[in-house]
Every structure is written in C-alpha cells, then in structure tokens.
Amino acid sequence: MAGFRIIELAAPFLPIMPEIELPYDKLPFDDKVVYTILIGLFYIFSQLPIAGINTNGITSNAIEGDPLYYLRGIFAMGPSKTILEFGLFPIVSSTLILQLLAGMKLIKVNFKNSQDRQLFQSLTKIVSVFLYIILTNIFIATGYFGANLSLLSILLINFQIVSMGIFTILLVEIIDKSYGFGSGIMCITVMNTATNFVDNVFGVASINVDTVVGGNYTESRGAFINLTQNLRSSRFSLIGGIVSAFTRDYLPNLTHVSIVALIFFIVCYWQNYNMEVTIRSTRTRNINNVYPIRMLYTGGLSIYFSFILIALINISIYVFLNITHLSNKYYVLENNTLLIPKFPFNLLTPPKAFYPDLFTKQILTLLILPIFIIITSCWFSLQWMNISGASPKDIALQFKEQSITIAGKREQAIKQELNNKIRPAAIAGGLVLGGIVSLGELLGLKGDAAGIVVAVTSGFALLELVTIEYQQSGGKSALTQILGAPGGKY
Amino acid sequence: MAKSTSSASAGNNNTNVEKIVSGEAPLEFVKEGVSFISKCKKPNQKEYMKIIRAVGIGFVGIGIIGYAIKLIHIPIRYLIV
Amino acid sequence: MSTAVPPGGQRTLQKRRQAQNAKENKLKQTPTSARAAGFGGSSNNILKIFTDEASNGLRVDPLAVLFLAVGFIFSVVALHVIAKMTGKLF
Numbered sequence: 001m002a003g004f005r006i007i008e009l010a011a012p013f014l015p016i017m018p019e020i021e022l023p024y025d026k027l028p029f030d031d032k033v034v035y036t037i038l039i040g041l042f043y044i045f046s047q048l049p050i051a052g053i054n055t056n057g058i059t060s061n062a063i064e065g066d067p068l069y070y071l072r073g074i075f076a077m078g079p080s081k082t083i084l085e086f087g088l089f090p091i092v093s094s095t096l097i098l099q100l101l102a103g104m105k106l107i108k109v110n111f112k113n114s115q116d117r118q119l120f121q122s123l124t125k126i127v128s129v130f131l132y133i134i135l136t137n138i139f140i141a142t143g144y145f146g147a148n149l150s151l152l153s154i155l156l157i158n159f160q161i162v163s164m165g166i167f168t169i170l171l172v173e174i175i176d177k178s179y180g181f182g183s184g185i186m187c188i189t190v191m192n193t194a195t196n197f198v199d200n201v202f203g204v205a206s207i208n209v210d211t212v213v214g215g216n217y218t219e220s221r222g223a224f225i226n227l228t229q230n231l232r233s234s235r236f237s238l239i240g241g242i243v244s245a246f247t248r249d250y251l252p253n254l255t256h257v258s259i260v261a262l263i264f265f266i267v268c269y270w271q272n273y274n275m276e277v278t279i280r281s282t283r284t285r286n287i288n289n290v291y292p293i294r295m296l297y298t299g300g301l302s303i304y305f306s307f308i309l310i311a312l313i314n315i316s317i318y319v320f321l322n323i324t325h326l327s328n329k330y331y332v333l334e335n336n337t338l339l340i341p342k343f344p345f346n347l348l349t350p351p352k353a354f355y356p357d358l359f360t361k362q363i364l365t366l367l368i369l370p371i372f373i374i375i376t377s378c379w380f381s382l383q384w385m386n387i388s389g390a391s392p393k394d395i396a397l398q399f400k401e402q403s404i405t406i407a408g409k410r411e412q413a414i415k416q417e418l419n420n421k422i423r424p425a426a427i428a429g430g431l432v433l434g435g436i437v438s439l440g441e442l443l444g445l446k447g448d449a450a451g452i453v454v455a456v457t458s459g460f461a462l463l464e465l466v467t468i469e470y471q472q473s474g475g476k477s478a479l480t481q482i483l484g485a486p487g488g489k490y
Numbered sequence: 491m492a493k494s495t496s497s498a499s500a501g502n503n504n505t506n507v508e509k510i511v512s513g514e515a516p517l518e519f520v521k522e523g524v525s526f527i528s529k530c531k532k533p534n535q536k537e538y539m540k541i542i543r544a545v546g547i548g549f550v551g552i553g554i555i556g557y558a559i560k561l562i563h564i565p566i567r568y569l570i571v
Numbered sequence: 572m573s574t575a576v577p578p579g580g581q582r583t584l585q586k587r588r589q590a591q592n593a594k595e596n597k598l599k600q601t602p603t604s605a606r607a608a609g610f611g612g613s614s615n616n617i618l619k620i621f622t623d624e625a626s627n628g629l630r631v632d633p634l635a636v637l638f639l640a641v642g643f644i645f646s647v648v649a650l651h652v653i654a655k656m657t658g659k660l661f
Binding site (some may be wrong): 015035183 | 618
Binding site for chain 1 (some may be wrong): 516519520523524525526527530531532533537538541542546548549550551552554557558559560561562563564566567570
C-alpha cells in the first residue's frame with residue numbers, strides 16, 4: 001500500500017472523538033485567566049483515590065509499591081493509586097514523540113493541509129487514550145492495584161483512570177484552543193508543580209509514619225512544618241529534631257526542598273541568558289534593534305523528552321520483570337511505598353537518596369543517568385530547534401518578510417549567521433538543563449528536579465504569552481485592577 | 491536512510507549534526523555550546539532580583555491557591571476512604 | 572581571444588542559487604510542524620497539541636466538558652461512598 005499513511009489510522013475514530021469547539025471570537029483576557037485557573041484547580045482537585053481498591057497507601061506486598069515515583073513530578077501525576085495515576089504522561093509522550101516523528105518526516109503529514117492537521121491531532125488524541133488504557137491494564141496485570149482483583153474491580157479501575165485521562169485530554173484541549181493561555185500541558189504542569197512545592201514546604205497534612213520509623217507517630221508532610229513540630233516535640237532532642245527535619249527520607253525534608261528552590265533560582269537565572277543579535281530595518285535607516293537568542297532555546301521540552309525515554313524504558317523493564325516472574329527478585333520495597341529496581345535494572349532509575357542509596361545500591365547510575373539525560377536532551381534540543389518553526393531558516397524568512405536584516409551582514413548571509421547563533425544555543429540549552437536535572441536527580445530529589453526545571457521554563461514561556469495578551473487587551477482587565485500587578489499570574 | 495534524509499532536510503548545517511549524532515565529534519559539539527554560554531549576555535543582579543521577585547511571588551501564589559484546593563482533600567479522604 | 576565561458580563565475584553561481592531555491596521551495600511544500608506551516612501549534616519552547624477543529628468530530632462546548640468532568644469526580648466520590656457503605660472492596 002503505497003499511499004497509506006499512519007495518520008489515516010485516526011480517520012475511523014474521528015466521528016466518535018469529542019472535540020472542543022474553537023471560540024467564535026477571541027476571548028477577553030479575564031476569561032482566559034478564569035478558564036486557565038479553573039482547569040488547573042480542577043486538575044489538582046481530581047487527585048482522588050481510586051474507588052474499589054485498597055488505597056491506604058501502606059502495603060505489605062512488594063509489587064504494590066510505586067515504581068513511577070520519579071515521574072510523578074514532571075508529568076503532573078497524582079499520588080500513587082489515585083485516578084490521576086498516569087497524569088499527563090500519555091498526553092505529553094504521544095504529543096512530543098508524534099510531533100518529533102512528523103518533523104523528522106518519519107510520519108508523513110502535510111501540515112499545510114487542514115485535513116492532515118486534523119487527522120494528526122486526532123491521532124495524538126487517540127494514541128494518548130490508548131496509552132492510558134494500555135498503562136492501566138499493564139499495572140492491573142502486574143498486581144500494582146492489588147492481587148486477585150475481581151472483574152468488577154478491574155472494570156472500575158479502567159473506568160476511573162481512562163475516563164479521567166479522557167477528561168484530562170479535553171481540559172488540555174480547552175486551554176490549547178485559546179480558551180486559556182498557550183499550552184494546556186504547560187499550564188497544568190506549572191500549577192501542579194507549584195502546588196506540590198508549597199505542599200512539600202508548608203503541607204500540614206499529618207501522615208502516619210509508624211511503619212517506617214516504628215512507634216505510633218504522625219509527621220507533617222511539609223518540611224518546614226515538620227521542623228517546627230520536631231523542635232516542640234518530646235520525641236526528639238533539639239539537635240535530633242533538626243537533623244531529622246533535614247534528613248528524613250520517607251517524606252520531603254528540608255534539604256530536598258532547599259535543593260529544589262536552588263534549582264528554581266538557577267534556572268530563572270539561566271532563562272535570562274541570551275545572545276543579542278543587532279538587527280536593523282532595511283526600510284528605515286539608522287534604527288538598530290536587538291533580537292535576543294535565548295540560551296534555553298527549546299525550554300524544558302528537552303527534559304520532557306529525556307524523561308519520556310526514561311519512563312518508557314523503565315516501564316518496559318517493569319513489564320518484562322513481571323512477565324518473567326522475576327519482579328520479587330529484582331525489586332525492593334522501600335519506605336513501604338517506593339518500588340526500586342536492583343542492579344542491572346536500576347541504571348536509569350533516579351535514586352531514592354544521594355547517600356547511602358546511590359553509593360551502596362546503584363553506583364553505576366552515577367555515570368549512566370547523567371550521560372543518558374544530557375545526550376538525549378541535547379539531541380532533542382537540536383532536532384526540535386529544526387522542526388518547531390523556529391529554525392534559522394524560518395527566522396531568516398521572518399526577517400525577510402519584515403524587512404529586517406542583521407547589522408553588518410548581507411541578506412544572503414542572514415541564515416548562516418542565525419545558524420551560527422541558534423545551533424549553539426540549542427546545544428547549550430540541552431547541556432545545562434540536562435546537567436542540572438541529572439545533578440538534582442542524583443542528589444535524590446526523586447523526580448522533583450525535572451519537575452521544577454520543566455515548570456520554571458514553561459512558566460517563563462507562558463508568562464511571555466500572558467504579557468503579550470495583556471498588552472494586546474490594552475491593559476483593560478478587571479482582575480489585574482483587583483490583584484494589582486499585571487502579568488503576575490505565572 | 492530515513493534518518494539521513496530527514497536531517498538533510500532539517501537544517502543547513504546537517505553534516506555537522508550528522509557527525510554529532512553518530513558520535514564522531516561530541517567534544518566539538520560540547521565546545522560549541524560552552525562557547526555560546528561564555529558569550530551570552532547575563533542578567534545583572536538588579537535585573538535578576540526583579541525577575542526572581544516577580545516569578546517567585548507568582549509561583550508561590552499559584553502554589554498557595556492550588557494547595558488551598560488540595561487541603562479540601564484531607565477531610566474528603568477521611569470521609570470516603 | 573577565447574570567447575568560451577570560463578568555469579565558475581556568474582553562471583555557476585546562478586545555477587547554484589537556482590538549485591538552492593528549488594530545494595527551499597520543495598522544503599516549503601512539506602513543513603515540519605504546524606507552526607512551520609504557519610498554523611500555530613508547538614513552538615520552540617511551547618508544547619501544544621490542538622490547533623484545528625476536526626470538522627467531523629463530536630463537537631462539544633468547553634463549559635459542558637467542565638461540568639461533565641465535575642460530574643465524573645462526583646461519580647468517583649459516590650463509588651467510594653458505596654464501597655464504604657457496603658463495607659467491602661467490590
């Protein structure tokens with residue numbers, strides 16, 4: 001079949017796929033803010049436990065431990081055994097990989113053709129739904145949701161996770177179709193990461209820790225709240241309380257949250273690295289301007305890509321070990337919640353803690369994980385730079401259309417000049433982000449390093465869009481009059 | 491084959507990309523990135539403080555709003571589980 | 572006095588430019604992404620899925636989706652309550 005294209009696979013599903021209507025008119029700024037925040041809040045609210053299974057969070061059975069703990073931050077997954085079990089992972093992975101394949105011409109899509117674009121985005125949607133179904137049933141089969149489930153339970157778990165998945169796709173679609181700001185995936189990720197950060201620092205929920213520390217104790221989830229409690233508690237001495245607040249590994253500790261905050265500050269700093277190219281108009285003389293080329297040219301998307309690969313590899317290992325009944329031999333349950341693979345299957349698993357776990361159990365990870373993350377993120381960064389419509393060629397074309405030229409360069413040399421600037425930028429962005437994420441993960445952040453990097457870069461990308469929209473709306477916003485500062489949303 | 495055609499269409503400097511992908515010149519590749527970083531314009535302290543303040547407040551603000559919603563979960567979980 | 576055209580020079584340049592233009596035009600015909608084609612979508616630092624409205628899909632209003640989603644959450648809560656009342660885990 002010579003004429004067959006992969007996107008045609010989506011065609012039979014089109015009539016039954018729910019599809020959000022595009023807005024008739026451009027929405028006012030305030031409406032967009034409301035839509036975005038409502039959807040974000042709804043997403044956070046929907047992290048309910050799955051009905052129909054044992055969800056007290058403490059398991060005696062090893063295989064019920066959580067093998068995805070290091071992916072929960074970056075893909076905005078809910079806590080283990082909630083209906084947001086897989087969060088945005090199916091959506092992000094299908095979108096990023098399909099768009100990458102289409103850009104590399106491995107999938108034939110003619111983006112100039114409206115029919116093709118519709119088929120392509122419907123294909124993304126269908127692949128996401130299938131990923132939700134496949135992942136749910138893989139995890140049911142491995143016994144993650146409990147052994148010996150009845151048929152009714154299996155159906156209920158499927159219903160809850162897959163329906164939530166479909167609603168998540170639709171929520172993302174609402175924001176994407178310009179009811180909200182920019183990209184739904186990114187809005188939700190930023191909101192979820194911010195919430196988790198506040199939860200990790202100031203979370204007041206008390207959690208029963210008797211199974212990990214012995215005795216009948218509860219500790220607060222928030223690291224800072226925990227410190228204040230430890231100082232007043234009779235359980236610890238003064239020093240012991242402080243040490244425990246900085247070193248406990250079953251809940252967020254102060255070291256953990258300070259490293260996350262530090263990464264936040266560093267990425268904010270890097271975000272403002274740029275190379276300025278002096279440009280001038282070919283029409284009016286003597287007016288020079290600057291066109292900044294950012295170091296983080298492809299933002300956090302390269303980290304998404306690395307973690308999608310890590311997730312796919314580790315989930316395959318998880319499936320393989322369960323099929324071959326080796327999971328009891330190669331997985332250990334830590335802190336009664338985390339399912340951690342043993343050598344040689346832990347090479348791409350971020351360690352639970354820097355010391356002692358990284359050194360005693362997975363010393364090779366120290367080498368393999370950073371190399372893997374940095375190489376994949378650089379490779380992706382370069383590819384994405386070329387395909388995303390911001391390649392040197394595209395920008396040279398934009399310059400030409402707007403009669404802009406680079407000062408001191410002939411018109412023909414613009415593309416080459418831009419290439420000399422943008423290509424290193426993409427490489428540098430992949431390098432530094434890959435580097436800081438691997439460093440953070442090796443220090444035992446359990447996925448929060450990747451989460452915060454993606455959230456900060458997405459936050460900046462959205463902030464830019466919000467600011468532009470705000471200026472376009474002429475600053476007429478009832479919300480900003482109430483709240484004060486413009487553009488403070490993200 | 492598909493890969494080589496794709497990167498040939500992808501960019502101007504495709505031979506370089508090809509070399510890097512095949513791992514022939516990773517060092518050169520890193521150098522290119524590092525020299526870019528050293529030539530970058532960095533924000534000065536005043537600018538940085540301004541950015542951090544705006545972004546930090548926004549981030550924590552959103553986090554607090556989100557956490558307020560998450561707090562509702564505690565009683566709900568208690569009731570339903 | 573040879574009138575033969577020397578190698579290189581204007582004509583070769585012209586040919587090269589023509590070839591380049593042809594190549595560029597060909598590339599333009601199949602853009603690599605929706606944004607490269609000029610229709611929104613993912614940019615260099617934003618990951619976006621949806622740009623067009625599939626014409627023959629089930630078209631729904633965003634508010635309807637939000638209400639349905641809230642309804643779905645209530646159904647999950649209801650399932651929990653049923654599980655708790657009947658006292659067993661299905």
